[in-house]
Amino acid sequence: MARDPAAETYGMSADALTGWIRAAQRRAALDIALVWSPLALIAGAGGWRLGGTVWATVLLLLGAAVVAMAAARAAGRFDQHWLVRRLDARETGLEDSAGLIFVDAGLNPIQRLQRERIERRIAAIDPEMLADGWSRRRIAIAWAVGTVIVAAILLWPQPRPAPPPLAPAAEGTDAAPGEPRLTGQRVRIVPPAYTGLPPRYSDRLDIRAPTGSRIEWTLAFAPQPSGAALQLVGGQRLPLVVGDEGWVGSLRLDRPALYRVTATGMRGTPQPHRLEPIADTPPQVRAIEPAQGLVLVRPGQRSWRVVFEASDDYAVAPTARLTVTVTQGDGENVRFSERSLIVRGAGTAKRKRFTADLNLAAYGLQEGGDLVAQITIADTRSPQPHIVRGPGVILRWPPKAAELADGLDMMSKRVMPAYFRSQRQIIIDTEALVRERRTLSAEAFLEKSDAIGVDQRLLRLRYGQFVGMEAEETPKPPLPIAETAPPPSDAEPVRKAPFALPSGHSMDDGHNHAPPPEAPVFGSLGDVTAEFGHTHDDSEAATLLDPDTRAMLKLALDQMWQAELNLRSGKPEAALPFENKALDYIKKIQQAERIYLPRVGAQLPPVDMARRMTGKREGIASRSASLTRFAIDDAIPAEAWRTLAGPGRPDLDALDRWIRGNSARIRDPLAVLAAVDAARNAPDSAVARTRLRAQLWTVLTRPPAQIRRRSDGGSLGQRYTKGLR
Template identity: 45%
Template sequence: MTHISPSRFSRPAQVRSLLNDALIYAPLAGFVFTTFAVLYPHMRTAIVLGGVGLYGAALLIEGLRLGRFNRDWVISALNEFYPDLEDSADLLFTPDANLNSLQVLQRSRLIERLPPATALREPWRWGTVIISTIVAILIVVAGLWASTLNDAGERRPAPKTSAISGPVKLAEARIDVTPPAYTGQTRHTESALDIKAPQGTRLVWRLRFAPETEAVDLVLLDGRKIALTRDNGMWTTQLTLDKSMLYRIVFKGMTGTVPLHRLEATPDLPPKVEVVTPDRSLSIVSEGQTVWPLVFAVSDDYGVNATAELRLTLAQGEGENITVREKVVTLTGSGSAREKRFATQLDIKGLGFAKGDDLIAQLTVRDNRVPSPQSVRSPSLILRWPSDLGNESTGLEGLARKTLPAYFRSQRQIIIDIEALLKEKKKLSPDAYLARSDSIGVDQRLLRLRYGQFLGESAEGEPENPTGDGEAHHANDGHDHGDDSSAAFGDGANITATYGHVHDEAEAATLLDPETRALLKKALDAMWQSELHLRQGRPDLALPYAYTALNYIKQVQQATRIFLSRVGPELPPIDDTRRMTGKREGIIGNRLSLDPVPGPDAPVVAAWSALAEVPGRPVDVPLGPLDTWIGANEARIGDPLALSAAIDAVRGDSACAKCRRTLRGLLWGVLAKPPAQVMRRDAATASGGRYLDALERQP
């Protein structure tokens, strides 16, 4: 027979004791702390947390006290309340190995007389619970009664002597500043009305006036008005600081000048990325190199995101046969929250990097701004593996590419070829279909470059002769090049005549009017789209753009050309009858009146000129355009709030000479500096300084 565990009797006793204490403490904690939270709303969070903490501490203490219900307590309670156990309850909880035969027999007799497991738990203490509830209610009633007396005292009209004592003044000011959570700055309270905080900060004003006033408004300089609400003798309102602004506190019955206060929002700057390794933007693969180390240093004013994206672009091929592959790798930074380093070792062979390829890396980092993080890209880093010049194409294929003449197909012929290719699509293999489409795309490119010369566009790739034969012109090539001996250095016409083919006459240079140039530009754009789809093997998508280009080319061909010839000036005929007479009647001056073009700082110049202290000049200053100019040029103004405050002072009192001088001085500082400035004279040297001093000492 095994012994009985003491927990059979101690656990019900512990549960009943814990429930009794919880019911006794609950009214005191609930009613009392709820009343305090209602009476003191500005401390509501602290009171609630304090009440919950005290209640939890009381339960924790009670839990520690439950340790008294141990084995000795169970034995003592059984022996005390149950005489049938003959003071031998300890035999019930003793192992068999520690008992003799007589004790085992006695324990078997005691088990038959054993009470139920719940016999030792204490009864419900309803009387104590009721008393605790009554005490809590009395405390609540007393607190509410005291609060009513205080409110009545505050609402009691002040004596007449107090009202006469002076005007309403700001007696107390508290501003709760709650920066955004991502900045890591703690919430704090300011007593000054001028606030400088991060952008997105939540501001809560709590103002008290002596004596009391009936209404208080928060008036922003841009015209917005926010009414404050009264709460237990304090006037409160809240605002989210999205941008820097000026404001006033205006209350009923206020007289005199209302001062301006500053709300300066500190913007969240984007992250800064610095390339640590490599030390140059273009790197050449060294012999035996297998990895490419990259290290970036990133810093931010509030915090850098723990991860960043490294975009890898692998460009393979030469000429027009270039393929591009992209891959994004996620990097994890190391370091502090505001300064991190992102490092990696790129396996260039694993990326498929080979001779003649370029590997481009660019890191994109973000900060922790909520809700929209700011992202910044690093400069592009290029790893180049130069191709082996000995492996260039040779033989018949290379010879054919160099000797083929430049051939330009017409746009109509390109359309015909595209339509023929679409009809034969089912008969061709995918490779043959792609090859023919790419060949037509090459013809479209050559035609686009040909028309692009009329708009001043340069040809793509390395310069080559128009005939495509790669040879220079000579005297017997069939073209009349003239005599080279008269060519002057820097003469564009002679250079063109010597090394090119001039098919237009110099006396009739063709000029395109703006409308014709616009049509030709549209035709080139359509050719570009046609070429793009043809090179990708999609002639069905290229055909509409080819037709569009043909339509614009027809309109260009139908446009009127303007021929300019070299003629002398056409002067009016001379009136011989007026010569040598000295008569000037009827002579009309030929001077043209030039109106000055208003510059970007015209409102600033106009206001600065109007603020000059000139006797007899009206005091009106054009401040409206100046406000608009400030809103559009805040980035270039060192302190826009100070300038807005000076404008407001002049607007309030246009005759204030000091205010006008202050505004005029600030306007001078924001005027754009002229591009050409007077060079300062060099400072005097040591010997020159002694010479000047000697001159000054001369009588």
């Protein structure tokens, strides 16, 4: 089918002119939107002020819908007829013939010639000249006025809700005529900003609020006194001033206390009320992924994901510090490299999860090394947030299995036991504790130092197995750290030893020695010690060290003992020199190429035949345990408790000071202070003394378990014992 050139020209011109119409529509819609958008913002700000976020969102969406409708209506005025009128009005060269562009085919030759002339002239017209101009003045005025109105709405002081009326007082005391008495009470509690809790009112005078809260009292008396105050039991006096509704006063709640409401002219002793702060607890951290504390590298693994979850009673800090430690080497020759990165949490304010994907190649993890990830979490407490180090998770790349030599080297072990790994870590923990001393309380510092001392003790006991030292705890099965020595061959002669027990042992010493053989047979004495002696160590669990190495290991044990003593006493600075000396000795021990294993049991000292079976015990140390007197640390409350049992009067001032200084370890210190105050106000009251004595019983340290005397068996047992004598 043949193409019509006229139709092609018409189609191209019509499409271009339609684009001119759409551009004009967009400009008109945008112009209307810019003029009326401040009204939508004003509506949203008003809704936020009146009803909060929900109302602000609803009104803002409604305003935006109205502006969009107005913009669409303004854009609808621009169509084909508008374009024809605008072209004929602004361009005289078109000779009022712009409408021919949009006319269908069927024009006569004169009209078609005229349209071609119009198309050439329209092509030289700038489309921007046809659209309406911007309403700059209206836009500027609208946004200026809208900004002022929105700022006024947001910054206008929000009306404070009217406080509730004063609640009737419930002091429970009778007042004489003309004596002031408490008639109304109201307490406003303003928690610290970091808690995110709103202020609240209470109609009770017993107050329990977060630590650092501001407590505001409003009290009313009848008749009106000349002065009023809040008297802290054993502490300061807080004067009250006259306000619009009564006597007002405020106090910051930092420590537990008892207080009384007093007024000038008030006789008697009002009942005390409690001021109990709620301490902000540290965040709780747990490892989510991996579920186990120690995982092994999978074949082909390139990254490792760790996920920790933290929860707090108020809010967890949005970011945390993840410490990644990579170890290289083995034994005490381990090298450490440490890096830290910031991880952002996801979740609610009280519970967040921190996720990190660790690139193993970037951290330099190699075969035989460990990658340890540990997170440090903080809460939002101000000014001193709680900082907690979470549990550590370990990704281990196991080393290749050690190979044993042939021949005589089968008796040697070329790899040191896993025990020889942790002395350096104890030094690192001790140095970290010394650096954290200023940030820890005395009790927390002593607790951490004691924990490191326990680790040093366990390590010392493990090292002691290699020199035959007996365990200080319940015996455990021997650890397989040595290979079994081969039995003697037939070519090796076996010498018979005379029947004798080692020094310090007898047939009735409780060690279950086997009776001597009646007729020894050649080749049946494979282990003389196991048959006749008493071994304190398994021959397969102890190593036969050369004398120099054995002596050096004993020196290391002595240094560990001194380090443990100082750590358990809360003196990590004094323990560091001993820890370092022990580490030096261990490094020297590691320089030995091999640790040989024993073929037989321990070599026992010879038996003194002249002394054996004579009953002489000179020079033998006593094995009986000595009892030490239990020293009571709580001497002041213990003395007061004993005094209250009789007619005497305890030192209540010293007891009050002791309770305030040890309130952290007492379950309910305010109850004990209330009992002390009652006993002070009524020293001769038997009820007050009994109540105080009962409260002191909960404060005293529980004595250790006592040694029970063995039963004498009653009258029958006594007659039997008497007959034996």
